[in-house]
Structure formats: C-alpha cells, structure tokens
Amino acid sequence: MNPAASAQEFEHRLRQIGADRYHDKHPFHDRLHGGHCTPDEVRAWVINRYYYQHSIPIKDAAFMSRVEDPDLRRIWRSRIEDHDGTDTNEGGIKRWLRLAQAVGLDPDYVQSRQGIMPATKFAVDAYVRFVRDKTLLEAVAASLTELFAPAIHENRIKGLLQHYEFADDSSLSYFQNRLKEAPKDVAFGLQWVLDHADTAEKQDMAAAALEFKTDVLWAQLDALWNGYVEGRIPPGCWQPGDGLLLAKAS
Amino acid sequence: MNPAASAQEFEHRLRQIGADRYHDKHPFHDRLHGGHCTPDEVRAWVINRYYYQHSIPIKDAAFMSRVEDPDLRRIWRSRIEDHDGTDTNEGGIKRWLRLAQAVGLDPDYVQSRQGIMPATKFAVDAYVRFVRDKTLLEAVAASLTELFAPAIHENRIKGLLQHYEFADDSSLSYFQNRLKEAPKDVAFGLQWVLDHADTAEKQDMAAAALEFKTDVLWAQLDALWNGYVEGRIPPGCWQPGDGLLLAKAS
Numbered sequence: 001m002n003p004a005a006s007a008q009e010f011e012h013r014l015r016q017i018g019a020d021r022y023h024d025k026h027p028f029h030d031r032l033h034g035g036h037c038t039p040d041e042v043r044a045w046v047i048n049r050y051y052y053q054h055s056i057p058i059k060d061a062a063f064m065s066r067v068e069d070p071d072l073r074r075i076w077r078s079r080i081e082d083h084d085g086t087d088t089n090e091g092g093i094k095r096w097l098r099l100a101q102a103v104g105l106d107p108d109y110v111q112s113r114q115g116i117m118p119a120t121k122f123a124v125d126a127y128v129r130f131v132r133d134k135t136l137l138e139a140v141a142a143s144l145t146e147l148f149a150p151a152i153h154e155n156r157i158k159g160l161l162q163h164y165e166f167a168d169d170s171s172l173s174y175f176q177n178r179l180k181e182a183p184k185d186v187a188f189g190l191q192w193v194l195d196h197a198d199t200a201e202k203q204d205m206a207a208a209a210l211e212f213k214t215d216v217l218w219a220q221l222d223a224l225w226n227g228y229v230e231g232r233i234p235p236g237c238w239q240p241g242d243g244l245l246l247a248k249a250s
Numbered sequence: 251m252n253p254a255a256s257a258q259e260f261e262h263r264l265r266q267i268g269a270d271r272y273h274d275k276h277p278f279h280d281r282l283h284g285g286h287c288t289p290d291e292v293r294a295w296v297i298n299r300y301y302y303q304h305s306i307p308i309k310d311a312a313f314m315s316r317v318e319d320p321d322l323r324r325i326w327r328s329r330i331e332d333h334d335g336t337d338t339n340e341g342g343i344k345r346w347l348r349l350a351q352a353v354g355l356d357p358d359y360v361q362s363r364q365g366i367m368p369a370t371k372f373a374v375d376a377y378v379r380f381v382r383d384k385t386l387l388e389a390v391a392a393s394l395t396e397l398f399a400p401a402i403h404e405n406r407i408k409g410l411l412q413h414y415e416f417a418d419d420s421s422l423s424y425f426q427n428r429l430k431e432a433p434k435d436v437a438f439g440l441q442w443v444l445d446h447a448d449t450a451e452k453q454d455m456a457a458a459a460l461e462f463k464t465d466v467l468w469a470q471l472d473a474l475w476n477g478y479v480e481g482r483i484p485p486g487c488w489q490p491g492d493g494l495l496l497a498k499a500s
Contacts, residue, residue, distance in 0.1 A: 020485065021485040021486070027482070117469075118373070118462075118465035118466070118468070118469050119369055119372070119373065119469040119472060119473070121376070122369070122372035122373045122375075122376045122466075122469060123368070123369065123372045125372075125376060125379075126371070126372045126375060126376070129375075129379065211486070212368075214485070215368035215484070215485075215486070216368070216372075218368070218484050218485065219367075219368050219369040219372060219473070219484070222369060222473065222476050222477075222482065222484060223369070223469070223472065223473075223476075225476065225482070226472050226473075226475065226476045226480075227472075230476075230480070232277070232472065232475070234465070234468050234469065234472060235270060235271040235464070235465075235468065236271070236461070236465070
C-alpha cells in the first residue's frame with residue numbers, strides 16, 4: 001500500500017487540480033470578463049447559472065442530512081444561510097436574481113427555471129447526487145473548488161464593471177459577498193479534508209472528487225458556449241427575447 | 251381537471267415529440283451519416299456512445315428492481331439479454347466493441363471508460379437515475395425514444411456503408427440487431443404507456459418523460475460536437491491518438 005502524502009504535499013496536489021482544470025481556464029470566462037459577450041450571451045449565462053445557485057443549498061442540505069456530528073452540521077449550516085438568506089442577509093439566490101434583473105431578465109422567469117439547458121441540469125444534478133451518495137470526505141473535497149473562486153470573482157467584478165453597463169454594486173453584490181463568504185467555508189473544508197484523508201487511498205478519492213467537481217463546472221460552460229456563442233440552442237431551451245422584463249410590461 | 255386525450259391522440263402527441271426533438275435532427279448525425287466525420291470524430295463518438303451502451307442494462311435492471319409484477323419483469327428482461335448477451339447471442343455491448351475495433355480503437359480502452367466526456371456521463375447517469383427515482387410510467391415512457399430509432403439506424407447503416415471503409419456487416423452488426431430488437435420492445439412499451447396513462451396528468455408526465463429522454467440523447471451529441479468537431483476537448487477527455495489498436499502493438 002502506498003503511504004499517504006504529507007498534508008503539505010496533498011494540499012499542493014489539490015491546488016494543482018485547480019491550476020489544471022478549474023473553469024477560470026474556460027474560454028467563456030475570457031469572453032465574459034473581457035467584455036466580448038453579447039447581452040444575450042450574458043443573459044443565457046445568468047439563466048443557466050441560476051440553476052447552480054438554486055441547487056447549492058439543496059446539495060448542502062443533502063450533505064447535512066448525512067452528518068451525525070452536530071458540530072459539523074452547525075458549521076456547514078452557514079452555507080445554506082449564505083444562499084437562502086437570514087433575517088439580516090438577503091442571501092445569494094436573491095442577489096443572483098438582482099443580477100438577472102440588471103441584465104434585463106424578469107426574475108420570475110429566471111426563478112421558474114424554464115429554458116435552462118438540459119446539459120446544465122445534468123451536470124448540476126450530478127453534483128447534488130454525488131454529495132448524496134459518496135463518502136463525506138468526497139463530498140467535502142468536491143466543495144474545494146471554492147479554493148479557486150476568489151481569483152475568478154475578483155476578475156469577474158473588475159471585468160464586468162469595466163465592460164458592461166448593467167454592472168454596479170447592486171447587480172454584482174452576489175460576487176462581492178462570495179468574496180467574504182467563500183474563504184471561511186474553504187478554510188474549514190480544506191483543513192477537514194487534510195485531516196480526514198489520512199491514507200493514500202483516501203487522498204486519491206478526495207482528489208478525484210475535486211476533479212469531478214471541476215468537470216461539473218466546465219461542462220456547464222461548454223454547454224453555454226455551444227448553445228449561445230455558437231448558436232446551437234438545444235430544443236426547448238431559452239431563446240433570446242424570452243423572459244425579458246420589457247416583455248412583461250407589454 | 252382536464253380529461254385524458256384518447257389513446258390515438260396521445261400516441262400522436264408522443265410521436266410528435268420525436269418529430270420535434272429526437273436526435274436524428276442533430277447536425278452531428280448529418281455529418282456522421284453523410285460521410286463528413288474524420289476518423290477521430292467517429293472514434294470520439296464510438297468511445298462516448300459506449301457509455302450509453304454500458305449504462306442501458308443498468309438502467310433496465312434499476313427498472314426491474316422496482317417492478318413487483320413477474321410478468322412485466324419477464325418481458326423487460328429481454329432488454330438486458332439483448333445488451334449483455336446470452337449463450338446464443340453475443341449481445342449489443344460486444345457488438346459495439348466490434349465497431350470500436352473496426353474504427354481502430356483498442357476495445358480494452360473503450361471498455362475501460364477512460365476518456366469519456368463528463369457531459370456524456372452526466373446525461374446518461376441522469377437517465378439511469380430518472381428510471382430509478384420516477385414512476386414506472388415515466389420510466390417506460392422515457393424508453394419510447396425507441397419508437398424513432400429504426401429510421402435513424404437504417405440511415406446510419408446506409409450512410410456508414412456508403413462512406414466509411416470500416417463499415418461492413420460485422421462492424422455494423424450492433425445496428426442491424428437493433429433493427430430486429432427495438433420494434434418488439436417499443437410495441438410493448440408504447441401499449442403499456444397508452445394503457446397506464448389514463449388521466450391527463452399522467453399523459454403530461456409521460457410526455458415530459460419522453461422529452462427528458464430526447465434531452466439526454468441531444469446533450470450527448472452537443473458535447474461531442476463541441477469537443478471533437480469544434481475541437482474544444484474538455485480537460486481529461488480522450489485525445490486523438492490515445493487508445494488505438496496500433497499503439498498497443500508498439
């Protein structure tokens with residue numbers, strides 16, 4: 001049996017997965033952050049990515065439903081609060097709908113989850129099921145894409161503010177908040193994975209889980225690119241012009 | 251409550267879903283059947299579609315695991331036999347590997363399921379889980395894409411024989427056999443759905459299940475097109491040159 005790598009070596013291995021496969025390398029993000037997306041490409045991204053926002057607290061509840069340690073559940077609960085909101089925090093889902101409104105979409109349409117690409121649903125649902133079915137170690141390891149999120153959120157805020165009229169403090173508050181929320185989640189998650197992946201086999205499992213999660217993110221952007229940059233929109237998906245705020249007024 | 255449509259009207263509705271959304275309308279199939287695919291595009295299709303072949307008997311076993319009627323299980327069992335084989339029938343999976351070999355791929359590589367696109371797995375796994383989680387009616391209705399399969403298999407056999415050197419009776423035996431097998435399955439499945447969808451609500455559920463299945467098929471070809479026609483191969487997926495029979499000999 002192979003010996004486990006040291007915590008430091010193993011952390012390096014996990015970070016290398018991000019360097020190799022995180023979706024900041026996907027051409028859609030260059031296009032979005034560089035100001036080259038059309039308004040409809042931005043809308044398609046907002047509509048489809050909403051399905052991810054919608055599913056993340058479901059994923060976290062699925063995780064908590066399998067945890068027997070109240071301390072771990074208590075720590076994890078803040079992730080659901082961050083997305084669903086509290087008395088004093090509107091939460092990430094509402095912030096995402098503010099972004100939707102800013103790009104001209106009817107938030108009710110976005111929230112209805114009509115027009116979302118099947119490929120988006122297949123990928124995101126695969127993540128929810130992964131967390132429901134795999135070991136807790138794999139579930140936590142899959143969440144570690146948050147390690148790589150602050151850099152992309154900073155780039156995104158900067159790029160959107162520079163290139164798009166819809167971008168301001170209100171419409172981008174989702175990303176601003178994630179810059180504050182993600183680091184505390186990921187500091188805990190990383191330490192938990194380093195502590196619990198105490199054999200080479202478990203380290204391999206955790207690394208594979210993180211790779212799986214990068215696949216989930218990448219596949220969503222591939223589908224978006226194919227449908228809305230290349231213009232091969234699959235049957236039944238959002239068509240430019242649908243779900244706009246103006247359409248509701250008419 | 252809306253009244254149920256007549257069996258004839260409902261069958262028409264189901265067939266219309268195929269006319270509108272079945273993957274015979276996807277540009278990848280025009281390209282494949284028209285002889286415009288490169289050898290590597292054909293190989294990428296064979297490798298990825300293998301995951302579907304691999305998963306179909308698992309899907310059918312999941313269905314049978316939920317059926318309490320021995321008669322229905324007995325009828326359904328022939329689908330597993332068709333794919334996994336019997337003493338007198340090598341089965342569809344082995345036939346697919348014969349196709350893999352004919353296009354220059356190492357069957358062991360294909361069978362290893364390395365290099366398959368995550369988007370392929372997400373879509374196919376969504377189908378297996380749909381059959382595991384939804385009502386039996388929805389599970390059977392989802393299988394009714396077989397209604398539309400004979401036409402595409404006939405086109406495929408004709409197109410491949412005309413345009414590709416690898417095509418002959420042995421390499422295409424998978425499709426030849428499906429022409430014999432699918433009609434018996436689908437005649438039973440269609441009648442079962444017509445009999446059991448006896449309210450408007452159940453008819454809507456069955457129609458949505460069939461639409462879901464067309465999405466599963468379409469998303470696989472979108473991913474293939476994006477990766478291997480447009481050349482945006484996601485991280486970790488099959489690279490042209492990998493998994494070839496010649497590479498094994500060297």
